[in-house]
Amino acid sequence: MSALVHAAILFASFRLSHCQNTFEFSQSNFVSASDGSLTINSTVLLNDGTSIPLFGFGVYPLRVGEETENAVRWALQYGYRHVDTASNYGNEESVGRVVMNSGIPREEIFITTKIWNDDHGYEKTLEAGRASLARLGTGYIDLLLMHAPGEQTVTTWQAMIQLKEEGVCRSVGVSNFGVHHLEELHKTTGVTPSVNQIELSPYLQRRDIVDYCQAHGIALEGYSPLTRGLKLKDPILVKIAAKYPGKTTAHVLLRWSVQQRYITIPKSGKEERIKANIDVFDFNLDEEDMAELETLEEYFLTDWDPTVDEWKP
Template sequence: MTNPTIPTVTLNNGVTMPQLGFGVFQVPDEETEAAVSAALEAGYRSIDTATIYGNERSVGRAIAASGVPREELFLTTKLWNSDHERAVEAYDASVERLGMEADLYLIHWPTPGRDLYLRAWEGLERLYADKRVRAIGVSNFLPEHLDRVVSQRGIVPAVNQIEVHPLLQQRDIQAADTRLGVATEAWSPLAKGGALLAEEAVTAIAERLGRTPAQVVIRWHLQQDRIVIPKTVTPARMAENLDVFDFDLTADDLAALDALEDGTRTGPDPATFNGA
């Protein structure tokens, strides 16, 4: 399968982004260019990276070499925690590494112990006002962080990228996103594979539909209107993860996956994470 039609999500400023994209978290820099090149060849048009991932240069090289027109792509990168007081300069450095401007720029973590995310958001608002980025948003923000940004700053975040999968659904954050008009984007959407994809509720649905467990979980996200960015460096799995638009889960299927919630995190807790 090549170049599937990927649905888009319209953000709160009217910008559209693909609902299914490709993430490069924990992809080593030396493997990133090949992985992103393969993803673009498979049909992905949204690429998600971050300063802290250390692979922005390789993402940029893959995009430049792909031959895909820049206007057909949606590129996200993120502001790291130690740069909250110098967001514009940090973005400039990301642009230099990527070789291009981003479409979406996110504050990676609120780091509440540092309490500088409002200052960071002010920098992102400057970038947006200067039309350096098409949209600005946040990542790992809890409802109280979102409410504070919305009440004290001028622009509502377009996206909140949070850890979501059947084992950790964070419905309180998703509800806050919906209340404020913020799109929810799921990172670690497959919970790093393994235990989740072996759950009987997942495998039974996959067997009945003739699909893989990963496809079932990705479909669960899509039918609940989340943006999703699964990661893999295997081209066959890249294609498999895109092949999810010609089937539907039933209401019972969705409920069975919802019932898997057990609070299992694959990453830090944003209420306490303050890493620099």
């Protein structure tokens, strides 16, 4: 074992111990198999008492209509029960159509959508949330997120709380929020988000945001866990994947995410990849592999990073 990996193991152990001491969000908030293992049915208990599947399916940037509908249909067929969309993806209607025609009870499928920045502000957010539900046609939204901090963050958040009270959604959270955004939001409204959805991977670990959320009972949801394919040929990933028969570098990245207990939402429009991505619940990355993955941090973004933007109430 290299000195760097050994140091990473010690650091990872410290972080886990620190988070357990500040807020009991580690094991008690996860529902797994009877033997404690993670499965496709594992869920995360949110701070408002609702539960969200640990593993889900993202639909950005799938086109409205056949592409989205086929992908969601395949995802549900292979066992996914969590679909993540957004108003600005333009495919909410397609998602809702498949969900409602799937034959699966509505309460067994968790649906997330998001308020885009153009709809910030109290009245505009109320209108946008109701419009998203109308497009989905699913009776209610399980989780409504603010897509990113913007110009009217406080009034937007207040409107989202109102939408929850109206029954438009069951939980409210945020996306792409940095620590300063989360602190200001709580200070000005007193209401803590249930979820913070941010880009997460071994190459973008965001330890400051992760530690803050874990300490304050905010569930972490990671998008782009596969780095949009940009790191799949990394020799370290290739080496680790070779230890686990039948597993790929994509499986290593996804397994890292679920072992961190991050809500994980890979995306694909191809049936074979949708099926393959879910195949991460029959193996565990060992301590040394997890520690080596910790060493890959390089602030590697695949898209925007509003977490660093200035707070604008």
